[in-house]
Amino acid sequence: MTLTQQNGQGFLSRLRSLGLAGLALFGLAGTAMGQDTIKIGAAVSLTGNLAREGVLLRDGYAFWQDALNAAGGLKVGDKTYKVEVVYYDDESRPQTSAQLTEKLISQDKVNFIFGPYSSGIALATASISERYKVVTIAPMATADNLFARGFKYLFTNSPLSGMTAIPLIDVLDTVSPKPQTVAIVGMDDLFPNIFVEALKKRAEDKGFKVVYVGKYPKGAADLSAVVTALKAANPDVVMTSGFVQDSILLIRQMHELRFEPKLVGSAFVLNVPEVRSVLGPQAEGLVGVLYWDPSMTFTGPLVSSSADYAKAFREKFGRDPNHTSASATAAGIVLQQAVQNAGSLDNEAVRDALRNLKMETFFGPVQFDQRGANVLGPSLVIQVKNGTPVIVYPKGAAATADITYPRAAAR
Amino acid sequence: MITQTIVNGLLLGGLFGIASIGFSIVWGVMGVINLAHTAFITVGAYIAFSLFSTFGIDPLLSIPISIIALFILGYGIQTLIINRATQTNLLLSFVVTFGIDLIIINVVILLFTTDFFSVRPSYSGASFEIGGVVIPVVRVIVFALAFLLGLGCYLLLNRTRLGQAIMATALDRDIVRTMGVNPRRIYAIAAGLGAALAGAAGNLAAIIYPVSPFIGLKFIGAAFVVTVLGGIGSVEGCIIAGLLYGLIQALSASVFGVETQEISAFLIFILILLLRPQGLFGKRFFGEH
Numbered sequence: 001m002t003l004t005q006q007n008g009q010g011f012l013s014r015l016r017s018l019g020l021a022g023l024a025l026f027g028l029a030g031t032a033m034g035q036d037t038i039k040i041g042a043a044v045s046l047t048g049n050l051a052r053e054g055v056l057l058r059d060g061y062a063f064w065q066d067a068l069n070a071a072g073g074l075k076v077g078d079k080t081y082k083v084e085v086v087y088y089d090d091e092s093r094p095q096t097s098a099q100l101t102e103k104l105i106s107q108d109k110v111n112f113i114f115g116p117y118s119s120g121i122a123l124a125t126a127s128i129s130e131r132y133k134v135v136t137i138a139p140m141a142t143a144d145n146l147f148a149r150g151f152k153y154l155f156t157n158s159p160l161s162g163m164t165a166i167p168l169i170d171v172l173d174t175v176s177p178k179p180q181t182v183a184i185v186g187m188d189d190l191f192p193n194i195f196v197e198a199l200k201k202r203a204e205d206k207g208f209k210v211v212y213v214g215k216y217p218k219g220a221a222d223l224s225a226v227v228t229a230l231k232a233a234n235p236d237v238v239m240t241s242g243f244v245q246d247s248i249l250l251i252r253q254m255h256e257l258r259f260e261p262k263l264v265g266s267a268f269v270l271n272v273p274e275v276r277s278v279l280g281p282q283a284e285g286l287v288g289v290l291y292w293d294p295s296m297t298f299t300g301p302l303v304s305s306s307a308d309y310a311k312a313f314r315e316k317f318g319r320d321p322n323h324t325s326a327s328a329t330a331a332g333i334v335l336q337q338a339v340q341n342a343g344s345l346d347n348e349a350v351r352d353a354l355r356n357l358k359m360e361t362f363f364g365p366v367q368f369d370q371r372g373a374n375v376l377g378p379s380l381v382i383q384v385k386n387g388t389p390v391i392v393y394p395k396g397a398a399a400t401a402d403i404t405y406p407r408a409a410a411r
Numbered sequence: 412m413i414t415q416t417i418v419n420g421l422l423l424g425g426l427f428g429i430a431s432i433g434f435s436i437v438w439g440v441m442g443v444i445n446l447a448h449t450a451f452i453t454v455g456a457y458i459a460f461s462l463f464s465t466f467g468i469d470p471l472l473s474i475p476i477s478i479i480a481l482f483i484l485g486y487g488i489q490t491l492i493i494n495r496a497t498q499t500n501l502l503l504s505f506v507v508t509f510g511i512d513l514i515i516i517n518v519v520i521l522l523f524t525t526d527f528f529s530v531r532p533s534y535s536g537a538s539f540e541i542g543g544v545v546i547p548v549v550r551v552i553v554f555a556l557a558f559l560l561g562l563g564c565y566l567l568l569n570r571t572r573l574g575q576a577i578m579a580t581a582l583d584r585d586i587v588r589t590m591g592v593n594p595r596r597i598y599a600i601a602a603g604l605g606a607a608l609a610g611a612a613g614n615l616a617a618i619i620y621p622v623s624p625f626i627g628l629k630f631i632g633a634a635f636v637v638t639v640l641g642g643i644g645s646v647e648g649c650i651i652a653g654l655l656y657g658l659i660q661a662l663s664a665s666v667f668g669v670e671t672q673e674i675s676a677f678l679i680f681i682l683i684l685l686l687r688p689q690g691l692f693g694k695r696f697f698g699e700h
Contacts, residue, residue: 188670215670221427221629222657224419225664225672232412244527248621255536256547257415278529278621282536 038074038081038345040335041088041104042114043125048092053117053324057140059317060328061085061114064336066316067302067329074336077343083336090116094124101128111345112136112335114328115156119143126154135350137335139327144194147371153347155354157334157366158291158327159377161191165198165241168265168289169206171381171393172237175405179236179262183212185226185250186241186267195241195267203239211235216246223250224257231259239265244272248279255282262406263287270382270389271322285407287383292323292363293391296380296398300361302333306398309362330363364397414544416665417658422550424657426619428650429557430612430630431637432564433605439644440581440601442501443493446508448634449627450515451481451606455613457519460622463530470530470618471552477610485606489599519624527621535618553615560611561650564604568646577601581644632673636680642693652691656680 045054090097113129115138122141129136144162186192212233238261247269270288294310303309313321342353358367365376381393392403434448455477462468496507538547568574584594641648663675
């Protein structure tokens with residue numbers, strides 16, 4: 001057994017070094033052909049359980065690279081550079097991401113790093129790039145605790161998880177009669193817990209009475225106990241924080257047990273199109289949150305509007321972009337602006353430029369705090385109306401409709 | 412609220428019971444812990460979904476189809492794979508059924524992708540109220556059918572020649588040969604029966620849960636707990652243990668908080684087993700191979 005394993009590893013590592021040699025050659029050829037190339041390394045998940053998200057992220061980076069090169073490249077001081085994103089597959093695993101990030105920096109000599117999908121993997125990436133003092137922009141790493149670790153070279157242009165909960169509570173201030181009581185339930189897991197805490201804090205700060213906070217176990221086969229407890233608390237509004245399956249079950253069981261609060265909110269679940277078809281009429285009036293939508297009205301360099309982005313993306317890739325791809329393209333734009341402002345490729349200079357940056361991209365306004373988090377990152381509240389999600393809050397960020405409150409009881 | 416909690420628990424427990432009977436029979440008769448059982452549940456759910464979305468067949472009417480289809484699948488897998496694999500060592504069945512589970516789930520993903528689907532007949536979401544207790548129609552139907560299927564299965568095992576042959580094979584597969592019973596064939600029938608019940612459970616689950624390749628996984632914990640609690644191989648034990656498990660979950664959720672519903676249910680399960688290791692209705696010799 002041990003013998004086979006060793007053999008296996010030997011074979012794998014030989015395969016890896018072969019691949020490495022090939023890549024190194026390829027890299028050399030690249031440098032030889034065009035001296036003036038800025039290289040950005042991106043170890044993203046192309047296989048494994050985050051493959052779908054990883055590919056969406058890669059497409060966003062690729063969109064930026066091609067758009068910028070088509071526009072003539074990036075001007076730094078008096079020199080104009082082409083940009084090239086170097087991709088590796090992290091297999092959806094943090095350890096692999098760490099290894100690949102090390103390789104990107106020390107062997108491929110990339111100038112900067114683009115982050116992977118998910119905070120868990122980004123933690124591994126950032127630990128390495130931090131050691132080498134290489135600026136890392138991770139658009140899809142938004143867990144608050146990742147940015148509480150004192151990383152000095154890590155940035156994200158998306159809003160942090162905790163922040164995305166805020167508009168979901170703030171929108172309640174805009175309706176009349178103003179709801180008095182809020183109940184919050186979520187799955188007992190990393191992201192939902194952060195979201196539940198953030199919802200609770202904002203609701204209390206805004207003067208809503210939080211009458212019930214509950215957590216249910218991962219993979220629970222039945223949530224009627226949650227619904228019964230919610231019903232007993234009788235809140236005006238229920239905010240849920242979970243993933244797709246459990247949220248569907250919860251909403252269905254609320255309906256089955258005849259619990260119809262005036263408004264029901266969910267975290268990011270409504271962005272998955274089949275959730276709406278699975279829930280059918282019960283999806284009507286649900287609210288949720290997202291980072292980006294083609295109808296957003298922000299504008300910025302390289303990509304002048306979200307509508308243009310959606311159109312160009314569709315032409316390039318044959319399908320609609322979602323917020324993952326958009327955030328990746330925006331990450332490129334943010335980096336490009338910071339390099340221009342710094343007038344140098346030096347990582348210290350670019351890091352300082354990022355910290356002083358204040359700009360708007362099609363994805364939304366950007367300003368980083370000391371942690372590297374985008375304090376202006378917008379998130380939008382959507383509501384399902386006649387089967388389609390429309391943006392209802394905040395006003396001005398996108399084409400919006402008025403929120404329907406109270407929601408009509410689904411029948 | 413306490414009545415509502417009890418009703419919730421019992422209605423859920425019926426589904427837990429029906430989802431576990433097949434698992435329990437296979438374990439009791441052959442000593443095989445069938446890890447592909449939840450995959451059979453998934454297949455049942457997809458049969459209900461396919462017939463509903465393509466032909467508009469009511470998911471309650473597709474139950475017989477699920478039962479027949481899954482019986483054939485279970486019978487076939489037992490004859491072609493498990494009977495052969497377990498010739499050398501019964502423990503091999505773990506590996507084999509785990510592999511079968513992976514294959515079935517991945518075939519489902521190939522055919523249907525990992526998207527979610529729903530089976531929503533006209534009565535889904537409807538409920539009625541008795542004395543302040545809300546009772547969802549779908550869950551009552553599921554409960555009643557689970558009970559009927561359990562009863563049918565009980566009668567089959569205890570009142571028919573085939574059932575007697577199955578029980579006898581469970582007791583001693585060597586002796587039954589002298590009585591003209593072919594244990595391999597009986598194993599295949601028991602496996603088919605187990606799969607058929609899983610298919611029926613999956614068909615029923617499709618009305619309640621979103622249909623995804625992982626719908627069966629919801630029941631893996633319940634299948635183990637209910638089987639062991641009820642006594643391995645005991646149909647009536649399964650139904651009663653299923654109800655008890657649903658009830659304990661609902662009550663512990665309401666007393667200790669929702670986040671503890673599974674922990675406290677398992678604690679009580681361990682307590683019962685300490686007092687009665689063979690389960691509530693188990694006879695010591697079942698499942699000892």
